[in-house]
Amino acid sequence: MKVAIAGAGAVGRSIARELLRNAHEVMLIERKPEHVEPDAIPGATWVHADACELSSLESTGLEQCDVVIAATGDDKANLVLSLLATTEFGVPRVVARVNDPRNEWLFDESWGVDVAVSTPRMLAALVEEAVTVGDLVRLMTLRKGANLVEVTLPDTTALAGKPVRKLELPRDVALVTILRGGRVIVPQPDDPLEGGDELLFVAAEEVEDELRRAVNR
Secondary structure (H helix, E strand, C coil): CEEEEECCCHHHHHHHHHHHHCCCEEEEEECCHHHCCCCCCCCCEEEECCCCCHHHHHHHCHHHCCEEEECCCCHHHHHHHHHHHHHCCCCCEEEEEECCHHHHHHCCHHHCCCEEEEHHHHHHHHHHHHHCCCCEEEEEECHHHEEEEEEECCCCCCCCCCEHHHCCCCCCEEEEEEEECCEEECCCCCCECCCCCEEEEEEEHHHHHHHHHHHCC
């Protein structure tokens, strides 16, 4: 997979290293010439270009990329790049970094964003996930209005001992994983649920309230 990352700061470089370790082809796009350091990540292709200027991006071959990651420290730049990547270069998937949580509402399909990643929100969600039992915690927003959400079943749950197939889920919801102690369980219809289980769902935003009621009945 070919991935372009705009912004060669600490975040962009960390993402690049991880992708390279997983055998992906990585191009780093950086506006400031003093930050273009090919020796820092020799496995990546480094390009000096302004990710907000169409003429500058045209020289990068962005249309050949499978994924674009807008990882700069400027939300405006990340939005502009996301829109250009989608509308001008036809990139199939765009992931954008949200620096200021107050701007998160902008990072949607109207700006060409498939997945928005807000570090403050993710950290807050992880804290909630660690201490919240019985309530729905949104971990990440996925493309097209679907979210990755988590529920930890209380020890006294009425679902204890019942098979997964008895969990009456609303439409547009999928149970993808059960975390139980140190185990990761791919749920099967006859697998029994237990108090303390962490259930991870992919759910459409509009049915989250129904899902909350389903796991707390």
